[in-house]
Amino acid sequence: MFNHSSEIYHNNLDELAKNFAVSANKTIDIFSPFITLSVLKVILSDTRPGVRVSILTRWKISDFLMGSASLELFDYCLSTGWVLYINPRIHLKTVVRDYHDLLLGSANITGRGLGLLKPENYEVLTYIRNPSSSYLLFLEQIKAESAIVTPLVVARFRETLERLKLKFLSDFTGLADEDERLHTEAVSRDFFLTSELPMCEDISLLYLVVQNPDIDLDNEILSTARHDIAKYALWKRSYKSENEFREYLAYQFLTHPFIQALCNFIDRPRRFGEIRAWVQRVCTDVPVPTRRSLSDNVNVLYDWLVILGEEQFITYRPNHTELIAPRN
Numbered sequence: 216m217f218n219h220s221s222e223i224y225h226n227n228l229d230e231l232a233k234n235f236a237v238s239a240n241k242t243i244d245i246f247s248p249f250i251t252l253s254v255l256k257v258i259l260s261d262t263r264p265g266v267r268v269s270i271l272t273r274w275k276i277s278d279f280l281m282g283s284a285s286l287e288l289f290d291y292c293l294s295t296g297w298v299l300y301i302n303p304r305i306h307l308k309t310v311v312r313d314y315h316d317l318l319l320g321s322a323n324i325t326g327r328g329l330g331l332l333k334p335e336n337y338e339v340l341t342y343i344r345n346p347s348s349s350y351l352l353f354l355e356q357i358k359a360e361s362a363i364v365t366p367l368v369v370a371r372f373r374e375t376l377e378r379l380k381l382k383f384l385s386d387f388t389g390l391a392d393e394d395e396r397l398h399t400e401a402v403s404r405d406f407f408l409t410s411e412l413p414m415c416e417d418i419s420l421l422y423l424v425v426q427n428p429d430i431d432l433d434n435e436i437l438s439t440a441r442h443d444i445a446k447y448a449l450w451k452r453s454y455k456s457e458n459e460f461r462e463y464l465a466y467q468f469l470t471h472p473f474i475q476a477l478c479n480f481i482d483r484p485r486r487f488g489e490i491r492a493w494v495q496r497v498c499t500d501v502p503v504p505t506r507r508s509l510s511d512n513v514n515v516l517y518d519w520l521v522i523l524g525e526e527q528f529i530t531y532r533p534n535h536t537e538l539i540a541p542r543n
Contacts, residue, residue: 221343228322228340229329232258235310235318235342239266241435244311246354248273249283249323252291254331258324268297271361273305276394279376283325286373289364293501298410301368302361303398311354314438317343348428352441352450359445362398363408365501371397406472407499411446412512413468413519414439422460425449447471465523473497477520481528484540487517 224231236243236259243259243266250272259268270292278284292299310318320340326332362368375397379390405411415421416439423430424440432440444450447467454460468474480493491513495506521530521539530539 220345221341223339223341225337225339227330228338229254229257229331231340231342232310232318232324232329233261235312235316237261237263239263239312241313242267242269242311242438244269244271244309244354244358245324246271246305246307246309246311246357247324248305248308249278249325249328250288251283251325252285252288254326254329255288255324256291257331258329268292268295269300269358270297271300271302271305271358273303274301274364274372275303276375276379276397277390279372280380286369286376289369292364296502299364300358300361301364301398302357303394305357305361309354311351314351314434315345317346319343319346348430348437348441351437352428352444355438355441355445356450359442362404363410365405365499371400405499407476407497409494409498409500409504409509409512411471411473412494412516413446414442414512414515416515416518418461418464418519418522419457421449421464422454422457425454425460461523468519468523469527474520477516478524478527481539481541484538486536486538487513490517490539 239262243262245255245268247270250270255270262268270288272284272288274284279286289299291297308320308322318340320338322328322336322338322340327334327336328338329335330338375393379393415436420432420436421440421443424432424437425444430437447464449460449464449467452463454463469478476497477490477493480490491506491509494509494513494516495503498504517539520528527542528539529542530537532538
């Protein structure tokens with residue numbers, strides 16, 4: 216069992232958030248329904264190069280009409296290589312650093328929320344070390360159920376806002392229906408993002424994490440496991456054995472649209488490099504990842520395909536290069 220500890224802060228929340236982000240070595244995940252871009256820039260201005268940043272916010276139409284959301288947030292995330300997610304159900308405020316420590320409280324990433332504008336809101340942030348695995352899995356589930364913002368999503372939001380800004384300028388009656396329509400039509404889950412691919416290298420280890428979420432493992436390994444548990448909905452049932460778990464995982468994995476398309480591509484013997492090139496060509500990430508940056512993703516994908524798709528595929532090595540091919 217982890218030794219959880221926490222400290223509560225109510226002053227200088229902007230400095231607390233900035234210092235928290237500066238200390239990140241690998242990842243920062245920000246969950247906040249309201250985000251002011253200028254404040255986000257302040258908080259993340261000194262983030263170390265190479266740190267992967269994910270922003271999760273809600274983007275309801277009323278947020279834009281009241282000035283508490285901006286489409287420019289996407290442009291900035293695109294320019295910095297950050298990933299922007301939206302989910303209209305987001306109301307929590309949490310910042311996670313390196314799959315581990317987190318800030319949790321009432322403050323949004325806004326001027327009044329973090330005390331940069333006066334009079335500031337009365338807010339608190341709690342610095343939690345070694346948070347529970349169940350809470351971190353909860354956050355991963357939210358991410359799995361959220362949509363990554365793309366230029367097409369932004370275009371749909373822009374068109375909708377132009378159409379509605381005069382109609383709902385002072386009266387928001389009926390706006391909830393517009394929100395539901397927009398998030399249903401424009402923000403449906405994109406199954407061909409590389410974030411839809413598996414991340415955990417060891418399926419047996421993944422089973423151990425499912426059975427014991429508080430298992431004492433490296434934080435990055437636990438993060439990859441939580442990603443797959445959330446992405447393939449492995450948390451929704453219990454398992455009597457690892458074989459039962461593998462059967463369910465194989466079904467969830469092989470029926471995923473991205474994986475089904477890959478299986479169709481393997482209509483003849485394929486090299487690893489061909490599969491990596493196919494993933495790069497088919498994925499809908501913006502910007503498109505380089506083949507080199509995809510190597511880790513595709514290594515895990517290839518291993519899962521060999522293990523979980525053993526009834527469909529065989530592997531062999533005619534020379535120096537391993538090939539994967541249909542069984543029939």
